[in-house]
């Protein structure tokens with residue numbers, strides 16, 4: 001990285017060395033991709049969605065390919081928050097990158113406990129997943145109405161000693177209303193979008209491809225929807241917004257920054273290209289050099305209308 | 306890491322089975338039997354990579370062979386690959402077959418496209434007796450007979466319709482083989498139902514086996530958790546991941562669909 005370019009941004013008091021983070025659920029706890037590149041090159045890592053107790057997740061098949069994207073129905077398979085704290089944080093802390101704990105619960109009480117536990121862990125921020133479409137209870141059901149958001153965020157806020165990022169589902173009628181509800185309830189930042197609820201059918205067998213029948217759509221296919229939502233939300237809240245949905249390279253990331261995101265997350269693209277995360281960092285730098293911009297913060301909300 | 310590798314040879318083996326020989330020091334030098342590669346199919350129509358087993362490794366020539374059946378969009382694109390083309394390949398990935406040099410008598414049982422990962426087991430295993438049992442739909446589907454003949458001491462082929470070899474399934478061949486003589490280890494790959502029946506037969510006789518599982522994949526390296534496979538875990542069960550914990554599992558760990 002050349003010295004005259006400043007890539008660092010700040011999200012709710014957390015300084016990120018660059019605005020590119022790994023999106024939850026696509027990066028595990030970083031171990032696999034650490035064999036491909038130095039995790040310290042990332043602004044941060046949002047780890048696999050955590051729950052109070054270990055979760056087995058949904059039966060397979062859990063993935064279907066769609067035009068320019070995928071549907072997944074993993075269903076929050078994870079070893080539980082305690083395992084994460086004991087076994088995964090020490091590994092991640094070997095790298096100079098922000099650790100964001102993505103947390104889910106079945107009940108408001110579980111969300112409270114998760115936030116309480118994670119507040120004492122060695123992490124940089126908590127990303128409250130109020131948007132997973134693949135589990136029956138909790139999660140998206142809390143995140144799909146303003147009342148649901150207010151209810152959870154207000155109550156967990158009391159336990160939060162770390163910055164609280166609220167992750168929003170796009171499966172709502174009015175994303176701005178939801179975003180404002182989260183801001184008013186005490187969210188320190190917002191991240192969006194989670195996956196769009198979708199479905200794939202195999203005409204030959206007349207069966208759904210996913211065992212769970214429905215799943216969450218991600219990848220380049222959702223980028224226009226994600227950009228629009230990030231733009232609308234950034235226009236209407238004061239807290240920082242982390243944008244994601246289909247970002248595969250630096251240009252995509254710049255588009256989200258211009259739309260108003262203060263940082264971006266890359267997910268699905270990395271499943272196809274394990275270097276997508278670091279190529280996105282490099283791509284933003286190249287864009288800045290080409291356009292003579294020395295501080296990445298100048299790009300945030302820089303859309304010309 | 307450079308993921309781009311050159312194709313040395315591309316060949317059609319039967320109406321819908323193709324072989325691609327790939328020059329790759331990176332993959333050939335570290336790959337073992339039963340591992341797989343995750344290939345980006347050329348063209349924008351296909352988004353995800355496609356997992357394909359490593360069929361054969363030539364460590365001195367620094368090449369690997371993959372052999373695949375055209376099933377859909379991705380494998381169709383791969384079938385158009387020509388010598389001299391390049392491919393974007395991740396690998397070698399996953400956990401391959403366990404090769405115990407103490408085993409003197411081994412058996413491989415493969416059905417359809419499941420036969421391919423078994424060839425390198427025969428090539429790498431130092432056992433004195435190596436039996437290969439292969440099952441195909443019919444005579445025109447029979448491929449790689451010469452290769453399997455070369456690296457086994459005893460090859461038997463079954464076809465569903467009896468148009469070549471013995472009429473019936475690989476399970477019948479296996480039943481016969483283990484009633485005559487007891488292999489130290491059995492390696493199995495094929496349709497789920499075939500693997501399930503083979504594992505059951507072997508369990509009755511207490512013969513250890515390994516199976517190579519298939520599941521739809523994303524990352525192919527254990528990060529996205531989509532490639533779940535039900536496995537025993539103490540008295541409980543869990544979802545293991547085919548791409549990282551497998552594709553090869555000990556036969557007694559898998560909980561098959563009908564269980």
Ligand SMILES: Cc1cc2nc3c(=O)[nH]c(=O)nc-3n(C[C@H](O)[C@H](O)[C@H](O)COP(=O)(O)OP(=O)(O)OC[C@H]3O[C@@H](n4cnc5c(N)ncnc54)[C@H](O)[C@@H]3O)c2cc1C
Pocket residue numbers: 064065341353354355356357358359372373374375376377378379380381418421422518519520521522552
């Ligand atoms: C570990 C492993 C090793 C394999 N080794 C071989 C091999 O050596 N030779 C061979 O011919 N085939 C092999 N397969 C199966 C091969 O991956 C599929 O046939 C191929 O992905 C089909 O892609 P497609 O685009 O032609 O079909 P499509 O049906 O168009 O594919 C759509 C999506 O479904 C996935 N998919 C479809 N069928 C399968 C399947 N059976 N297993 C996993 N994913 C599937 C594809 O990868 C893709 O994401 C292997 C699969 C796995 C998991």
Ligand SMILES: Cc1cc2nc3c(=O)[nH]c(=O)nc-3n(C[C@H](O)[C@H](O)[C@H](O)COP(=O)(O)O)c2cc1C
Pocket residue numbers: 023024025026048049050072074076102129132167193194195217218219220222244245246247265266267268269529530531
């Ligand atoms: C396989 C998979 C698993 C995911 N798991 C989670 C999760 O555990 N928690 C969460 O908040 N989001 C999860 N997501 C959503 C992503 O973090 C991201 O919001 C979404 O995929 C859009 O970004 P993308 O198009 O770059 O992937 C998952 C996505 C995928 C593809």
Ligand code: FES
Pocket residue numbers: 521522523524525526527528529530531532546547548549
């Ligand atoms: S394919 Fe991603 S974990 Fe197996």
